[in-house]
Amino acid sequence: MSVESQNDFNLKSKNANHCVHTKNIYALLDISSNEESYKKLTKHVESCLQCAEELNQFKLKTQAAQIYIPKVVMDRDLRQSFEREVSELFKVMNLNDRQALKRNVKNGFQIIDSIGLSFIKNLKSKTMIKAYMLGFLIFLSLKFFL
Ligand SMILES: [Zn+2]
Numbered sequence: 107m108s109v110e111s112q113n114d115f116n117l118k119s120k121n122a123n124h125c126v127h128t129k130n131i132y133a134l135l136d137i138s139s140n141e142e143s144y145k146k147l148t149k150h151v152e153s154c155l156q157c158a159e160e161l162n163q164f165k166l167k168t169q170a171a172q173i174y175i176p177k178v179v180m181d182r183d184l185r186q187s188f189e190r191e192v193s194e195l196f197k198v199m200n201l202n203d204r205q206a207l208k209r210n211v212k213n214g215f216q217i218i219d220s221i222g223l224s225f226i227k228n229l230k231s232k233t234m235i236k237a238y239m240l241g242f243l244i245f246l247s248l249k250f251f252l
Contacts, residue, residue, distance in 0.1 A: 125156040126195050132164055133188060143192040150196075 127150055130143075134151070137144050151157045228234055 125154055126199075127154065127157050127192075128160050130188070130192055130195070131157045131161045133192075134161060135165070135168065137185075141189075143189050146192060146196055 127147065131147055131151060134144060134147055139145075139148075147157075151161055
């Protein structure tokens with residue numbers, strides 16, 4: 107293997123488990139295709155190379171070893187927490203972008219707000235009031251004496 111392809115290989119295997127859904131796709135072999143999680147995961151696998159690859163590998167492995175492994179059936183608690191986790195993960199994925207945007211807008215307003223507030227606080231401070239009075243006195247004296 108050349109250095110370049112070795113690097114490429116390392117990069118690929120490093121990123122292989124990057125997708126948050128990878129650990130859940132095994133359930134596709136186990137749950138009914140009518141279920142919401144199944145539909146979501148199938149749709150995801152179609153667009154995610156990592157999960158597609160993982161599922162493919164897993165299918166090959168289970169096909170090879172099917173005779174020896176008793177079929178695992180999820181019990182109700184596990185099923186419920188699985189469903190919850192899948193829908194939470196998708197929610198988080200969809201919301202992340204919007205939340206980041208909202209946060210930025212909110213931060214922007216907070217910065218503008220704090221600038222505005224400190225400006226107003228400065229206006230009301232004693233030094234500023236003295237300055238106003240001084241300015242007013244200068245204005246009056248100019249008006250009267252010139
Ligand atoms: Zn994925």
